[in-house]
Amino acid sequence: MLCGGHSVFAAEKNQSVLDFDDEINDNYAEVPVESIQQFVQIYSIVKDNYVDTKTDDVLFQQAIKGLVSGLDRYSRYLSAEDYKQLVQYTEGDLASVDFGLNYDQQSHQWMIQSLNAYADSAKQGLRNGNSIFKIDGQELKKLNHDQVMSLLNGSIGSTLSLQQSSTSQPISLVRNKKIETDIQAHVVHNQVLVIKVKVFQQDTANEIKRLIEEYSSNRIKTVLLDLRNNPGGLLSAAVETADLFLNQGVIVSTKSRSEGDQQFQALPSSEFQNLKIGILINGRSASAAEVFTAALKEHGRAWVVGEKSYGKGVVQKLFPLPNGAALQMTVSHYYTPKGQMIEGVGIQPNQEYLLQHDTKDENYLEHVAEIILNH
Incomplete structure (x- = not known):
């Protein structure tokens, strides 16, 4: 994910960045003998006593998955097939699962x-007409519909947990269906330009500028950037977009x-410096969207x-392995301009204003635009 200059990171877009075939022999970590002995002992107990027979390959795969997935909520081991699919998916950024959900008025279920x-979901036993709990x-x-859709949507290649009933076991699905992510804009209150940014892509800053x-x-007085569910x-796109509205810092x-520490500064500019800016976020605004929000909030912009x-x-x-598999692993943390960690903390709004279940989205946006306009 290291590139150069202003476009140095791809926050959600997973790319191969290390050729393990060249370096794997030089990167073995020293493992304590006692730990190896304990693992072998546990491995033997599981293989000899578990109720169902498990092959060596299955047990080792499970051990590897446990090692990586136990690090944090994002890191995971990808089989060769999973890795191949993820590489295919990375051409887009925002995605959903391979089915839709419709609310049934009679059963009051989705x-x-x-x-x-x-489809992949069908291979996991899901069928049209199944209810989702x-x-x-x-x-x-x-x-409501928008809230349910926001749960289905996420960064491409990411996973979601789905449960069909209160007693059923959750299953994991990959978001693998690309969603069109054109930036949408409209004017409310005659003076507030609302720009909906679904995901930060390579040309986002140029499109917002345009x-x-x-x-x-x-004669717009205010720009409201709607980053809900982003x-x-x-x-790099979040940094470039923030740079439109900042001239220093x-x-x-x-x-x-392993990668070293890096810092990204705003470039001197007078463009849009006198334009009032508002940002709308919710509980599914994440990663690069949080970086952008924190930068403008902490600079008072x-x-x-x-x-x-x-x-x-x-x-x-992504760390590709010689057998075609790969490790998807966290290597860095983001920090806000004031040095606050984003991971596990999030960004608090200046003014909390939640979308109520019975409120139409267009009315909610009107109210938010009025808040920004009058602040």
Whole structure:
């Protein structure tokens, strides 16, 4: 994920960055003999006594998965097939699962629809007409359509946990269906330009700049950047977008044991410096979206409204293995301009204002725009 200059990181976009075939023989860590002996003892007990027969390959795969997944909520071991699929998916940034959900008025449940019989989810036993009870631990029956869709959506290649009933075991699904991520803009209160950014992509900063200039003839007083449900994207794009509205100071820094520490500064500029900025976030605004929000908030450049963000402040990296598999592992943390960690903490809005279940989204946006305009 290390590139150069202003585009140095890809926060969500997983790329191969280390050729393990060249370096793996030089990078063995020293493992204590006592730990190896204990592992062999446990391995033998499991193999000889578990109720079902397990092959050596299955047991070792399970041991590897446990080692990596136990590090944090993002790191994982990818089989050769999983790795191949993830590389294919990285052409896009925002994705959903391979089916839709529709609310059934009679049963008051969310039901699976538009699931192809040969899709990945179908291979895991899901069928059209199945009801869904929870996604990522959240019960769906009290959520509106937008809230349910936001649970389905996320960064491409990421996983979600789905539960069909209160008694069923959750299953893990990969978000593998690319979602179109065109930036949308419209004017409310005649003077507030609302720009919906679904994910930070390579051209996001240029597109936001173009939209502001396009609408400038309308004498807009405020720009409201709607980052709700934005899972992140490219850190470089978030840095470049923040740079549109800042003329000095740190935008974000990263700290890494293996990669070294880095700091990204705003470049001197007078463009858009007199334009009032508002940012709208929710509990699914994450990663690069949090980096952008924190930078503008801590420099006093934007008034942030909504609810506390997700709290994903990590840089991940893919380590390919000689057998075609790979490790997807956290290598760095993001820090705000004031040195605050984002991971597990999130960004608090200046003004908390939650979307109520019975409130239409367009009315909610009108209220938020009025808050920003009058602040």
